[in-house]
Amino acid sequence: GLVILAIILRAQRIRQALRISQADRRELRGANALLALEIEERRMAETQLEKAQSELARSSKLAALGQLSASVTHELGQPISAMQNYLKAAEFDKDNDERKNSLERLGGIARRMVSITRQLRFFAQPGQSTMEQVDLIRVWKGAFLLVEADLKQKGVKLKVNIGEEKIIVLGNRLRLEQVLINLLRNSISALEDQKNKTIKVDLGIERDMAIITISDNGHGLGAQTMDQMKEPFHTTKASGNGMGLGLAISTAIVVEHGGQLRAENGKKSGAVFTLELPVELPLELDDLGKKGK
Ligand SMILES: Nc1ncnc2c1ncn2[C@@H]1O[C@H](COP(=O)(O)OP(=O)(O)OP(=O)(O)O)[C@@H](O)[C@H]1O
Ligand SMILES: [Mg+2]
Numbered sequence: 001g002l003v004i005l006a007i008i009l010r011a012q013r014i015r016q017a018l019r020i021s022q023a024d025r026r027e028l029r030g031a032n033a034l035l036a037l038e039i040e041e042r043r044m045a046e047t048q049l050e051k052a053q054s055e056l057a058r059s060s061k062l063a064a065l066g067q068l069s070a071s072v073t074h075e076l077g078q079p080i081s082a083m084q085n086y087l088k089a090a091e092f093d094k095d096n097d098e099r100k101n102s103l104e105r106l107g108g109i110a111r112r113m114v115s116i117t118r119q120l121r122f123f124a125q126p127g128q129s130t131m132e133q134v135d136l137i138r139v140w141k142g143a144f145l146l147v148e149a150d151l152k153q154k155g156v157k158l159k160v161n162i163g164e165e166k167i168i169v170l171g172n173r174l175r176l177e178q179v180l181i182n183l184l185r186n187s188i189s190a191l192e193d194q195k196n197k198t199i200k201v202d203l204g205i206e207r208d209m210a211i212i213t214i215s216d217n218g219h220g221l222g223a224q225t226m227d228q229m230k231e232p233f234h235t236t237k238a239s240g241n242g243m244g245l246g247l248a249i250s251t252a253i254v255v256e257h258g259g260q261l262r263a264e265n266g267k268k269s270g271a272v273f274t275l276e277l278p279v280e281l282p283l284e285l286d287d288l289g290k291k292g293k
Contacts, residue, residue, distance in 0.1 A: 078240035
């Protein structure tokens with residue numbers, strides 16, 4: 001009797017367990033269907049997001065392209081019309097001195113156009129900069145040669161203070177030169193209409209960092225911060241006198257060199273820009289010996 005009872009109880013337990021598991025399975029199937037629906041919805045949302053993002057990227061690229069075209073058109077338009085005027089003048093000038101004057105001005109205009117294309121080259125080869133050991137003092141000399149004529153023409157005095165024999169950093173010579181040119185050009189234009197125009201340049205090393213400061217006694221930054229000034233197309237200059245790209249490009253170049261570019265107003269007047277780059281430390285003879293082994 002007991003055995004039979006045990007069998008019956010066992011069968012009941014099994015049946016009950018089976019019922020529960022069937023109910024579980026039904027529930028699971030329901031949950032699975034919901035999940036599938038949710039996944040499908042999420043996938044759709046994702047494709048929509050992707051579409052929206054690429055649309056946004058496309059339209060902001062177009063917007064940037066529009067801004068760039070406007071800037072370049074203005075920037076080149078002015079020297080082109082000036083060039084036409086001087087060419088006409090040179091054509092009609094009987095006087096040799098006047099003709100020479102026109103030709104000199106044409107030279108200045110050509111320099112300006114060269115500097116615009118030089119600046120824009122940055123966008124033509126993004127991320128293609130090859131790094132090698134460069135001496136910042138030589139970079140400075142290269143930059144100086146390119147602005148020397150402008151300094152003279154605008155009557156700007158330059159005071160240079162070089163504190164080292166060599167300042168070696170890992171970098172791209174042309175791009176670093178561009179940074180210095182941009183800073184110098186900014187100082188030159190800040191000095192327009194100022195008395196006693198002076199730019200001071202200091203090159204040195206402090207705690208494994210190469211430091212270049214460029215200070216001027218121009219009109220100063222006003223309330224502008226570096227964050228604002230480094231925004232592409234941010235400019236306080238009249239159209240045709242600046243694209244607002246100099247500091248945007250310079251900051252990008254400095255960052256790609258692992259450095260920093262800071263700006264502040266001078267103590268008395270003008271602006272001070274500080275460029276900091278990590279110094280490439282010379283290999284000690286010891287290290288070379290170890291490497292050889
Ligand atoms: N040395 C400086 N003194 C005073 N203001 C400066 C100086 N350097 C930069 N600025 C301010 O920062 C702004 C942005 O400079 P940035 O070099 O990026 O563009 P830009 O000089 O106006 O045009 P671009 O460099 O494209 O010809 C300038 O318009 C100016 O207002
Ligand atoms: Mg500039």
